[in-house]
Amino acid sequence: MENVVELKNVTKNFKGFSVKNINMQVKQGFITGFIGANGAGKSTTIKMMMNLLRPDAGEVKLFGLDYRTHEKEIKERIGFVYDGNVFFEGLNLKDIKRIVGPAYKKWDDTLFYKYVAQFQLPLNKPIKTFSKGMQMKASLAIALSHDAELIIMDEPTAGLDPIFRRELLDLLQEIMLDGRRTIFFSTHITTDLDRIADYIAFLQNGELIFNQSIDDVANNYALVKGELGLLDRDTEKAFVDIHRAPTGFEALTDNVKAVKKTFGESVVIERASLEDIMYYMKGRESYV
């Protein structure tokens, strides 16, 4: 299986914040969801993938190529959608197309107008009059009109209403059908990912906690509920973080097998949602 994006020991330091030693691969032909709390370093990582930021150390490769020598070739093959509007807000979509289109060798006007019609976007109104959802659709129409192999999106669903979010997710699935495309997108709305993601990369405080297939995540992580009396120094080791209440404990484990072996039938094991995982992982920090 080929990796479209490869980060090797990537580190970037800012004042009071850093992204540390990230090793991550994004596999071709799949949707990878990139999750993490606000400020975890998702946007920084995406900016390094887009060469908007250069890592202090480590290597960033896209399609096996290096930005130093193949910047244009790489960007030719990427479609991007950012959180905010990056297009000149006073311009209408037609003029934006006039500026962005010629930048790509493979730009396809017919395809662009097809998406514009599908998304019901006005061509002659300035972008700044667009709603958040329309701006997103406009970015997406542009990102999809030059036959990009990799679509990178930073928080595309933030600020969108649930109906539009669902439409977007359906659309993403649709454009994945030919099997050539790869989508990498960051979000903190984890329910989006339960629906469409094949892989989940989880970033916390600038560190990559895991990058696994959604099945592996479901198999490895679980919520465990039981009576307080079951917990002692040894049995606690099976858990990432434990929440205690007078009625019993609830904990996250990253090793379901071990929990089953230790506790047997005395605890209830439930599937952990991505939100559960993020929540309990956050609790873990306060322990350390």
Place this chain on the structure above:
Amino acid sequence: MFNLIRRDVILQKRLLLTFIPFILFFIIMDSHPALIFLVASIFIPFNAYAYDEKTEVNILLNSLPYTRKEIIAARYLGAIIYSLASIGVASAALLAFSKPFALSDIAIGGGLFFLFAALTFPLFYILKQGYIFSAVLISFLVLAAIGPQIVLYMSDHLPAITEFLMNLSTTALYTGGAVIIGVLYAVSWGVTTVVYQRKAF
């Protein structure tokens, strides 16, 4: 690359409508032709920066298949192309109003524009956003106010320089000026490229 240069016209197409009245104003006010050529040249390249001041624009440009070198090259080449075109339009306007002007006016106006561009373009990438436009505007006004005084002071107190300049033939004077401005423009281009390549967005 050509697209990057063409972008300025698309962005400024409404503003361009004010270009002719803008020049006409100076012509009707009977300004010196060299000044008219200077302000005409400044119009498009500096307005372009007003649009590019926002970070998002740099995020967009750098996400498209352009290298940072090309983005800066488009600025410097674009300034040359647009100033030449503007000088053409201004000449036509002057002719239409049968105002006389000499080639030396074009040389002085154009020369001053390139000198000004060479000195200020790097600032757009070094200074913080939001301050740049006012910084450039203020420096332009200050230069316009103090510049002549400095020249007059020099001519009074440093006769050696004045004499040297007076003794040069007109051709030598203009060629020398052109070479100096050309070198400054090239250095400015190089500096801006280095600055821009180190930027994070």
